Amino acid sequence: MTRNTGVVGTDERLPAPPADGMLWDIATPTLSSRLPGVTMAGFTDRGITPPALRLIPHPAVTLIVVFDGSIAVEDGDGRPYRGSFAIGPGYGDALRALQVDAFSCLQVRLSPVAAHALLGGSAAELDTVIPLDALLGPDSDRLNDRLAAAGTWQQRFAVLDRWFSDRRAAAGSPIDPEVGWSWQRIASRRGAVRVEQLATELGWSRKRLWSRFGSQLGLSPKRAAKLVRFDHAVHRLVAGGPPALVAAEGGYADQSHLHRDVAAFTGLTPGTVTAEPFLAVDDVAWGWPGRGG
Structure with missing residues (x-):
């Protein structure tokens, strides 16, 4: 799938004129996640992401998995975060990008029910921003390495979907x-x-x-x-x-x-x-x- 906005839904990149207003190239999975309440998209910076970019609240737990380059953000209380991070539903506080070096990242949205199934009780404590390694422990570095080693966006989506499936099987934390x-x-x-x-x-x-x-x-x-x-x-x-x-x-x-x-x-x-x-x-x-x- 391609669109004339310069955004791509496969691994193919399209050149786009600056007038299209798009800050990123975007890849989307060709297959839906096997897990309900899980959606994913891939973002690659075009080199024009502005500082102080405002992130808009959303009714999901959001994981930003940066596997190339760097992103730094600041929450509403002025606390900075760099690298991969997780955000609770609604982001808790206003969140802005502070510094963006050319990056590629996967953004994952988990409905609160899916977040509980995949992250257990930790999901309920995400009322603000938390570094991904603090949430996932050693799994965070292993996941980043697997994503960086994948050659295409579709392979990265598949890696993440398998990882979620394994976590769900091991979580054993059903909600009421x-x-x-x-x-x-x-x-x-x-x-x-x-x-x-x-x-x-x-x-x-x-x-x-x-x-x-x-x-x-x-x-x-x-x-x-x-x-x-x-x-x-x-x-x-x-x-x-x-x-x-x-x-x-x-x-x-x-x-x-x-x-x-x-x-x-x-x-x-x-x-x-x-x-x-x-x-x-x-x-x-x-x-x-x-x-x-």
């Missing part, structure tokens, strides 16, 4: 079916759910749902719904949806409510967030617009 159902309900309804209604449908108390959901997935059901709702809304804005219509159809009380959520997650307004480069590539890397929850 009720918690998994609650996440799927939130995702399928694009965040337009009430925690009280979820608890009622489960036959649980609100307190029990809040406690189990938070301890196993790392965020409250209310925060999860807010983040999923924001994610769908911001991509509709990028696709050209008028803010008033996006708010009305996205489960917001009014346009001001949408404005507050966009500002809370990004520090921007609905009118300015649409120019963010990190969002502009999502239709190619992750299948937006119209990606399922």
